[in-house]
Amino acid sequence: MKKYWHVINIGIQNTLTYRMNFLFRCVFGFVPLLATIALWRAIYDGRTDTISGYSLAGMISYYLVLTIVDALTAVNEDDWQIAADIKDGNISQFLLKPIDFLGYRLCLFGAGRLVYMAVAIVPTTLFVLWFREDFSLPADAATFGYFLLSVVMTGLLQFFLSYTMALLAFWMQEVSTVIFILFAFEYIASGHLFPLDILPPAVEQVLRFTPFPYQLYFPVSIWLGRTTGAAVGQGLLIQAAWVVAAYLLARWVWSRGIRKYSAVGG
Amino acid sequence: MNAPLPIKPPQRPHGLARYWTIYVALWKTSVTRELGFKSNFILWIFVELLWFALQLSFIAVIYSHTDHIRDWTKWEVVLLMGASHFIQQIFLAFFLTNCVQLSELIRTGRLDFMLLLPVNTRFILSLRQVDLGGFVNAASALAVMIYAARQLQLSPGVAEVFGFLLLAGAGVIIHYSLMFLLACISFWTVKAQGFVWGYYNLFNIARLPDSAFRGFFKSFFTFVLPMLLVANVPAKLLVNKLSSPSEMLLLLGMSAACLLVSEIGWRGSVRRYTSASS
Numbered sequence: 001m002k003k004y005w006h007v008i009n010i011g012i013q014n015t016l017t018y019r020m021n022f023l024f025r026c027v028f029g030f031v032p033l034l035a036t037i038a039l040w041r042a043i044y045d046g047r048t049d050t051i052s053g054y055s056l057a058g059m060i061s062y063y064l065v066l067t068i069v070d071a072l073t074a075v076n077e078d079d080w081q082i083a084a085d086i087k088d089g090n091i092s093q094f095l096l097k098p099i100d101f102l103g104y105r106l107c108l109f110g111a112g113r114l115v116y117m118a119v120a121i122v123p124t125t126l127f128v129l130w131f132r133e134d135f136s137l138p139a140d141a142a143t144f145g146y147f148l149l150s151v152v153m154t155g156l157l158q159f160f161l162s163y164t165m166a167l168l169a170f171w172m173q174e175v176s177t178v179i180f181i182l183f184a185f186e187y188i189a190s191g192h193l194f195p196l197d198i199l200p201p202a203v204e205q206v207l208r209f210t211p212f213p214y215q216l217y218f219p220v221s222i223w224l225g226r227t228t229g230a231a232v233g234q235g236l237l238i239q240a241a242w243v244v245a246a247y248l249l250a251r252w253v254w255s256r257g258i259r260k261y262s263a264v265g266g
Numbered sequence: 267m268n269a270p271l272p273i274k275p276p277q278r279p280h281g282l283a284r285y286w287t288i289y290v291a292l293w294k295t296s297v298t299r300e301l302g303f304k305s306n307f308i309l310w311i312f313v314e315l316l317w318f319a320l321q322l323s324f325i326a327v328i329y330s331h332t333d334h335i336r337d338w339t340k341w342e343v344v345l346l347m348g349a350s351h352f353i354q355q356i357f358l359a360f361f362l363t364n365c366v367q368l369s370e371l372i373r374t375g376r377l378d379f380m381l382l383l384p385v386n387t388r389f390i391l392s393l394r395q396v397d398l399g400g401f402v403n404a405a406s407a408l409a410v411m412i413y414a415a416r417q418l419q420l421s422p423g424v425a426e427v428f429g430f431l432l433l434a435g436a437g438v439i440i441h442y443s444l445m446f447l448l449a450c451i452s453f454w455t456v457k458a459q460g461f462v463w464g465y466y467n468l469f470n471i472a473r474l475p476d477s478a479f480r481g482f483f484k485s486f487f488t489f490v491l492p493m494l495l496v497a498n499v500p501a502k503l504l505v506n507k508l509s510s511p512s513e514m515l516l517l518l519g520m521s522a523a524c525l526l527v528s529e530i531g532w533r534g535s536v537r538r539y540t541s542a543s544s
Contacts, residue, residue, distance in 0.1 A: 028464030034483060035471045042336050042478035043328065051331045177309035184316045193324045198331065 003099060004107045011111025026120050030127065033067055037131070052198040057134035058224070062195050064128055064135055065220045070192075071113075071120045073155035073216075075162040078109050082166035083175045091261070102163065102250060109159050138223050146232050150219035153239045158215055160246035167250070170257030191217030197226065211246070214239040288385060289393060296396040307399060314403045318351050321473065322410070336477040341417040342505050343475055348411035349504070350473035350497035352404050353434050357441040359400025364392050365445045369452035375542030388532055392446065415504065422504055430500050433514060436521035437472075437496035443524035444468075444491065446532065453535040472496045492520040 037060055044056040054062065082105055085091050094101040128135050138144040165182055169175045187193065189212035196204055196217050207213055218235055221227040227235055279287055300307050325347060329340040338346070368391060371377040380387055415422070422430070445465050471493040479487070479494065487493045499517040502508045 024464050028467045031467045032470040035474055035479075038480070038483060039328075039335065039474055039478045042475075043332050045336065047332075174303070174306050174309075177306065177313050180313045181309075181316060184313070184320055188320050188323065193320070194327055199327060200330075 004103060007099075007104055007107040008111040008114075011108040012115055014108075015112055015115040023119060026116070027123060029120075030067075030123055033063060033127070036063055052195075053226075054195065054198065057136070059195075060131055060134040061136045061224060062220060064131060065223045066191065066216065067127070068124060069151055069154065069216060069219050071116060071124065072151055073113070073158050075109065075158050076112055076116070078105060078112070078159070079162040079166040079179055080176070081108075082163060083169035083179075086167070086169040086257075086261070087173075095258070102254065105163060106159060109155075113155065136224065139225050143222060143225065146236065147219050147222045150222055150236060150239060153236070153243050154215060154219050156243045157211060157239070157246055160243065160250045161211070161215075164246065164250045164253050167253045167257050170260050186212055186215055189213070190215040191220065195221075195226075197221075211242040214242050285385070285389065288390075292394060293396055297398065299395075300398050311399045311402050314355070314399065315406060318403070318406065318410075321347055321351075335475055337507070338475040338477065339418075341414045342501075342507070345411050345414035345418070345505060346475060346497060346501040347473045348407045348414060349430075349434065349501040350469070352407035352411065353437040353497055353500070354441070354469055354472070355400045355404040355407060356434070357400075357438045357445075359397050359404065360438070361392055361442045361445065362400075363395045363397050365442075365449045367394075368446075368449040372452045372539065373542065377539060378541050381536075381539075387536070388446075388529075392442070411504075418505060420504065420506075426504060429503050429514075433500035433503060433517055436518050437500060439521045440492055440496050440524050443521075443528035447524075447528040450528075450531050450535040453538045468493050472498075488516075489520075492517070492524070495520060 040056065040059045040063075043051075044059070051059070091101060094104065138147060161182070162179075165179050166175060168178055172178070189196075189207050189210060191213065196207060196213055199207075214235075218227070218239060222232055222235075322344065325340065325343050328335070329343075333339065335343065368377075371380065371391075380390055383390055448465055468491060471487055474494075476484070476488075476494045476498040484494065488495060495513070495517045499508070499513050503514065508514065
C-alpha cells in the first residue's frame with residue numbers, strides 16, 4: 001500500500017509543477033457557470049411558476065452543486081496521459097514492476113482531484129457565498145452521507161470509463177476522437193447542461209437505463225432532495241452496479257489490449 | 267544571329283505577393299497532411315457536429331419550457347448559435363491549431379527555427395497549418411443559420427449578407443487575437459495549454475444572447491473580452507435586432523483594439539525567449 005501513497009505524492013507534485021496553468025484552468029472553468037446562471041435568470045425573469053418543479057433558486061442550486069461534484073470527480077487529463085503512455089511504450093515498465101497500472105493511474109487521478117479541490121475550494125466558496133440566498137444545503141446529515149457515498153462512486157465510475165476509453169490506444173493511433181464522442185454523450189446525458197428531470201419524462205426514463213446519470217446527475221439530485229426515500233437506496237445500488245461493471249470492463253479491455261501491445265520504443 | 271539572352275535571376279515576388287505564395291504553399295502541405303489521416307479527418311468533423319447538435323438540443327430543451335429569453339425567440343437563438351459556430355469554426359480552420367502549438371514550440375525550443383525563417387515570425391506561427399475540417403463544420407453552421415432564417419421568414423439582401431460576413435470576420439480576428447495573446451503567456455510559464463483551453467470556455471458565452479446578461483458581467487465581456495459582440499452583432503444584423511449601427515462600429519473597433527493589444531503582447535513576449543535545450 002505504501003508504494004501507492006508514494007504515487008499519490010508524485011501526482012500532487014506533478015500537478016503543482018505547472019500551478020499557473022492549473023489555477024487558470026480553475027478560474028476560467030467558472031465562466032460558463034456564471035453564464036448559465038445568468039441565462040436561467042433571464043428565463044425566469046417575470047415568471048412566477050416553476051420549471052418542472054425548479055424555482056430559480058432551485059435551478060441555481062443545481063448548477064452550484066453540480067460544480068462541486070464536477071470538481072470532485074471529473075477526469076481531467078488522465079485519459080490523454082494513459083493513451084500517450086500506451087502509444088509511447090511507457091507502460092512497459094509497469095509490466096515489469098510489482099505495481100498495478102490501474103491502481104497506479106487511480107492514485108494519480110485521486111491526487112489530481114485532491115489538488116484541484118484544494119485550489120478550487122476558494123473560488124467555489126466565493127461563488128456559493130455570492131449566491132447564498134439561492135443556495136440550499138442537504139436536508140439532513142443522512143442525505144449528505146448518501147451524497148458523499150454517491151460522489152465517491154461517481155468519481156470511480158468516471159475514472160473507470162475514461163480509463164477504458166484510453167485503453168483503446170492499444171488498437172487505435174488516435175483515441176481523442178472516440179474520447180470526445182463519449183464525452184459529448186456524457187456531457188448532455190449526465191446533466192452537465194441542464195437537470196435531467198426537465199426533459200420530457202420518456203427521454204428521462206430512457207436515460208435511467210444508461211450509466212450517464214450516475215456520472216453526475218444522481219449525487220446532485222440526492223443533495224437537492226429530488227431523489228428521496230427508497231429511490232436513494234435503489235439508485236445507490238444501481239450506481240454501485242455500474243461501478244463494478246465499469247471496473248470489470250476496464251480489467252477485461254486491459255487484458256485484451258496487453259496481448260496486442262508491442263512496446264513501441266520501450 | 268541573335269545575341270544570347272542575358273540570364274536573369276528568377277523573379278522573386280515581393281511584399282504581399284511573396285506572402286501569398288508562401289501561404290499557398292502552406293495550404294498545399296496542410297491538405298497533404300490531412301489526406302494522410304482520412305478517417306481521423308472525418309471523425310473530427312463528426313465530433314464537431316455532435317457538439318454543435320448538443321448545443322442546439324440545449325436550446326430545444328430550454329424553449330420547451332419558455333417561449334422567449336428576454337427579447338430572443340427560439341429561432342433567433344438558433345440563428346445566433348449558428349453564427350457563433352460559424353465564426354468559431356472559421357477561426358479554428360485558420361488559427362486554432364497554430365495558437366495551441368505555440369506553447370509546445372517554446373517548451374521544446376523549436377521556436378528557434380521559426381525565428382530564423384526569413385519571414386515575419388508571427389505570420390508563420392499564426393498561419394502555418396490549416397484545419398480543413400473547420401470549413402466543413404462552418405458549412406454545417408451556415409446550413410443551420412439558413413434553416414433558422416427560413417423559420418423566421420427572413421430574406422436578407424446582398425448588403426446584409428456582406429455585412430454579416432464582414433462582422434463575422436471581425437469576430438474571427440477577436441478570437442484569434444485573444445487566443446494568440448493567451449498562447450504568448452507560454453513565454454512566461456512554459457506550459458500554457460491550460461490558458462488556451464481555458465479560452466474554450468469563453469466560446470460558451472459567445473453563443474448566448476447578449477440581453478440575458480446584465481451589469482459587470484455584460485460590460486466585462488463586451489469591453490474587455492468582447493465575447494458578447496463576436497457572434498451577437500452579426501446575428502442581430504440578420505434578424506434586425508440591432509438597436510443602432512453603433513454596435514457594429516463597436517465590434518469593428520474592439521476587433522482592431524484586440525489585434526493591436528495582441529501585437530504589443532507578442533512583441534513584449536518574444537523578447538523574453540531564451541530557447542531551450544539547444
